[in-house]
Amino acid sequence: MPSAGPALAGPRRRPAPGPAARPAPGWLLRDVLLPFAWTRAALLGVAWFALQFGQSWTYPRPAVALRGFSYTRQLWLDVWGRWDTIWYLDLAAWGYKATGPIAHAQSNIAFFPAYPLLVRAAHALLPRAWQGELGRFAVAVALSNVLAVAGLALVHAYVRARFADPALARRTVLYLLAFPAGFFLSCAYSEALFLFCCAAAFLASARHRFWLAGLAAAAASLARPAGVLLALPLAFHLLEARGWDPRRTFPQALALLLPPLALAGHAANLWRVTGEPLALFHAQAAWGRHLTSPWRTFFFPSGYDPHMGPVEQAALGLFLALGLWLLRERHFAGGAFTLLSLVPILTSGTLMSSVRFLAVLFPAFVALAEVAEGEAADRSVLTLFAMGQAALFVAWTRFYWVA
Structure with a gap:
């Protein structure tokens, strides 16, 4: 993984202390690999404990829930595959195909x-x-x-390069791992890939490699819908590097077109497959997502689970506050990405999956790591996050919908 270069100018807090801020040798093992390994081991312990509880009767594959495993009797492997895993594997095996009217029949579209x-x-x-x-x-x-390990290493490298603070980078990685939906980084879902692409885009742009950043953002746009939103934070990095003079951003500014072009290419392919030019958007309606005002989504969410709401509302409130804090501290790229990523959630009519979507917005975790710098605050965050993740993973293991 790339090592930290000289600290880059921009944020108001944490002025660059220079080469002394370089991490000690072995940072990858100490700050990324070992925390990743022991958190995954702890989750497997939680999964074993969860076997004491009954399976969910709401799982869409009741025969699977009844037998107690999805793909293999080996708990250490099987526990990482539930719910949407089947859609990703179906898409990997057979490609895109509609199973009925796109807006009404769930499909891998x-x-x-x-x-x-x-x-x-x-x-x-x-x-x-x-x-x-x-x-x-x-x-x-x-x-x-x-991809999760690589993404966390890139996050660590970005925080070191941007803030010249290895301790801040270490806490950011820990918070990402401990967050209640952090276990999705190890599941057969796209979260780890999205984190990797986003961190690569931020790190490349912070090091003024804007074409590489644009390519990483384009890949993120093909991993998750929110990837296209990376164009704005990359624009902040580009403007900052050019002294906030838009006239000096050409031709690197053309790299900002890569994420929307990638998304447009995906939309065009779905049009070809389905015959519907707006299939990219209509397919979400089968999951109860439709354009709604943010306040209605937040205060009167819909979704499959009538009890869904308080946890998601608290998480969204936290990330809104962290995004605003980033802007106040002049971390414009991270703040813009965090706040923009809340818009698709808050205008979808449902809070379903929102905690999972938040789990990879790493700039917000940088903000939290700065705010919780003291020992007492740090322990409080880790304790609350770990308790929340254990609770969600027990439910996930027994086939309950959690995010």
């Missing part, structure tokens, strides 16, 4: 292609005897974990 394509490519490299549903699932889990 609603899912973005980058992660399934990676799974398909890696699965094709397996020996033929290992290929199949279980092999595809194992590949998906392995990819997520590799």
Whole structure:
């Protein structure tokens, strides 16, 4: 992973102390690999404990819930695959296909292609005897974990480069891992890939490698809808690097077009597959998402679970406050990305999955790591996060919908 260069100018807090802020050798092992390993081990302990509880009767595959596993009896592997995992694996195996009217029948049209394509490519490299549903699932889990470690390392490198504070970088990684929905970084979901692409885009742009940042943002746009929003924070980095003079941003400013172009290409492909020019948007309606005012979504959310609301509302309130704090402290790129990422959630009519969507907005975790710099605050955050993650993972293990 890239090492920290000289601290970059911009944020109001934490002036660059220079080369002395470089992390001690072994930062990758100490600050990323070991925390990742022991948090995953702790989650497997939680999963074993969760076996004492009954399975959810609301799981859409009741036979799977009844037998107690999705893909394999090996708990250490199977526990990372629930709910939307089946859609990603279906997309990896068969490509896009509609199962009925797009706005009413759930289908893999609603899912973005980058992660399934990676799974398909890696699965094709397996020996033929290992290929199949279980092999595809194992590949998906392995990819997520590799990408999670790489993404966390890039987050660490970005925080060191931007804020010249290895301790801040260490806390940011810990908060990402401990966040209640942080276990999704190891699941057969696209969260780890999205974190990796976002962190790569931020780090590349902070180091003034704007074309590389644009390519990473384009990849993020093919991993999750919010990836296209990276264009604005990258624009802040570009303007900052050019002394806030828009006339000096050409031709690097053209790199900001890559994320929307990637999203447009995906939309065009779905149009080709389905015959509907707005299939990208209409597919979300089958999951109860439709354009709604932010206040109605926040105060009167809909969704599959009638009890969904307080946890999601608290999480959204926290991230709104952290985004505003970033702007106040002149961390414009991180603040813009955090706040913009809340808009699709708050205008969707439902808070369903919002905690999972928040789990990869790493600039907000940088803000939290700055705010909770004291020992007491740091321990409080980690304790609350760990308790929340344990509770959600117990439910997830027993096939309950959590995010």
